[in-house]
Amino acid sequence: MDKKYSCYCGLYCENCAVKVKVEPAAKVLYDEMKIAGFEDIISFIPDGEGFWTFLKGMADDGVCVSCRDGSSDPGCVIRICAQEKGGEMCALCGEYPCEKLAVILQRHSLLESDNVLLRDKGWEAWGYLQDERQRSGFVYTDAINESKSGG
Ligand code: SF4
């Protein structure tokens, strides 16, 4: 676990679908379309250049750095608040769980127990859990979809 990928709310960037699925998929799509000769026909495709520049950017640099480095919603009230307070993580804040976290705690059913783990057992236990998930191919959005389908 690398703390720079820990998000204030308790998520871990390396287990997000953007990093695990979307960016790798963009690389595959870019490579396949390049091999198929897309660059030769770009001028015939409406906004082909814009699409190609965007896809190449995703393939080469990704779309997301990390929550701590400012990726995702620039107006996230959780991140703004945590940074203003100078806190490491919301789970370690004296006001946890405050109302700003209500939506994300509701959306990610695992987040509450993850944050309790961090608060009660510390970074090592929390990091071990995130690493285990990363090794298993876990993605937060899959966990959401499974809980919606009752799986
Ligand atoms: S931007 Fe906000 S909601 Fe998104 S991961 Fe960071 S703290 Fe959590």
Ligand code: SF4
């Ligand atoms: S007040 Fe809420 S949003 Fe702000 S740092 Fe504490 S737990 Fe996080």
